[in-house]
Amino acid sequence: MMSVKMKKINLKCEFTVYDSQKALPNDVIQLIKAAEEAQKKAYAPYSNFLVGAALRLENGEIISGSNQENAAYPSGLCAERTAIFYASSQFPNQKILQMAVSAGSKTKPTKRPIPPCGACRQALAEYEQKQNTPIELYFKGTEGDIAYSKSVENILPWIFDKNQL
Ligand code: THU
Secondary structure, eight states: OOOOOOOOOOOOOOOOEESOGHHHHHHHHHHHHHHHHHHHBBBBBOEEEEEEEEEEETTEEEEEEEOOOSSSSGGOHHHHHHHHHHHHHOOOOOOOEEEEEEEEEESOOOSSSSOOOOOHHHHHHHHHHHHSSOEEEEOOOOOSSSEESOSSSSSSOOOOOOOGG
């Protein structure tokens, strides 16, 4: 009789939730403010869901971006990718230390931290692997808790990456 081997693999995703910004270091509070400012510049007439992302580079520069929608819906881009593509275009050799994201609906309160979509996780992971150091992530809604992840890898386990090509 043929024997079949089977194993179960468990991957862990762990993050921290803060109920106030007060517990966070000043540089993170500053980065969250930059994300909130970017959020105000979102172009989201179709979803009315405004997202701002801010990245801190190793050289101290803060790069921000917001979601940019389009009448041909899939042509638009999320805030996280707008920001990280710009950062990599302008500062290809600067490591990204942290990213803060602020997101919320124009039409109803968004009281939970908003994690990035799958496509953004994939794009962020590419740069994290390229620089070989973690990008710390902070997410918030328009009010309420702030979620922290120590890396992109943490929120995208079992990733497809260049090693699979
Ligand atoms: N969006 C982001 O910018 N980031 C995310 O992580 C989730 C979704 C944008 C895309 C679209 O413009 C709107 O939010 C609604 O999906």
